[in-house]
Amino acid sequence: MSVNIILLGPPGAGKGTQAGILTQSRGMVQLSTGDMLREAQASGSEMGKIVADVMAKGQLVTDEIVIGLIREKLGQGGSAFIFDGFPRTLAQADALGDLLAEMGQSLDAVIELRVNDEVLVDRIVGRAEQARAAGQPVRADDNAESLKTRLMAYYKQTSPLIGYYHAKGLLKAVDGLNEIDTVSADIAALLA
Numbered sequence: 001m002s003v004n005i006i007l008l009g010p011p012g013a014g015k016g017t018q019a020g021i022l023t024q025s026r027g028m029v030q031l032s033t034g035d036m037l038r039e040a041q042a043s044g045s046e047m048g049k050i051v052a053d054v055m056a057k058g059q060l061v062t063d064e065i066v067i068g069l070i071r072e073k074l075g076q077g078g079s080a081f082i083f084d085g086f087p088r089t090l091a092q093a094d095a096l097g098d099l100l101a102e103m104g105q106s107l108d109a110v111i112e113l114r115v116n117d118e119v120l121v122d123r124i125v126g127r128a129e130q131a132r133a134a135g136q137p138v139r140a141d142d143n144a145e146s147l148k149t150r151l152m153a154y155y156k157q158t159s160p161l162i163g164y165y166h167a168k169g170l171l172k173a174v175d176g177l178n179e180i181d182t183v184s185a186d187i188a189a190l191l192a
């Protein structure tokens with residue numbers, strides 16, 4: 001199925017979880033700029049070093065860097081993409097539209113995962129505790145201070161995309177407060 005979608009929502013809304021489920025159930029391809037940036041850091045690349053501090057603080061890295069990452073991935077071809085954590089600014093949204101058009105593809109839906117701030121704090125703190133308990137590395141930005149900055153970045157820079165995609169007739173919303181299975185069933189129904 002060649003449908004390209006964006007999962008939109010604040011940190012902790014469940015974008016990564018739902019993208020993982022769509023990858024399994026539909027063979028879609030998850031493109032997470034957060035994962036790509038963390039990989040760049042882990043590999044010790046120059047770019048990884050440049051973004052490390054900004055990411056740990058919970059701020060957005062530059063449009064140029066993330067658009068470059070997405071351009072590179074899309075340049076490898078393919079279809080049925082789930083954009084997870086991208087776009088996060090209007091400039092990124094415009095760039096994504098252009099890149100898909102160059103490939104002769106389009107965006108089919110933007111799914112907003114609606115949640116409230118209290119649950120986000122619990123989920124992010126829970127994610128850090130789970131990682132700690134499992135002896136896995138805890139994300140440098142999964143702490144109360146960075147979360148505040150990440151939420152602010154979401155409301156200021158990313159939430160305007162809700163109106164942007166609504167105007168294009170692409171926006172659909174699901175209740176991200178529900179159980180994981182319910183959310184994935186709601187998303188499946190939207191894509192049916």
Ligand code: AMP
Nearest residue numbers: 033034055058059060061066085086088
């Ligand atoms: P995420 O894993 O999506 O929560 O992203 C983790 C961090 O990576 C964010 O807080 C930003 O610092 C950075 N990041 C990820 N995606 C983007 C993006 N599209 N634009 C700017 N910064 C991003």
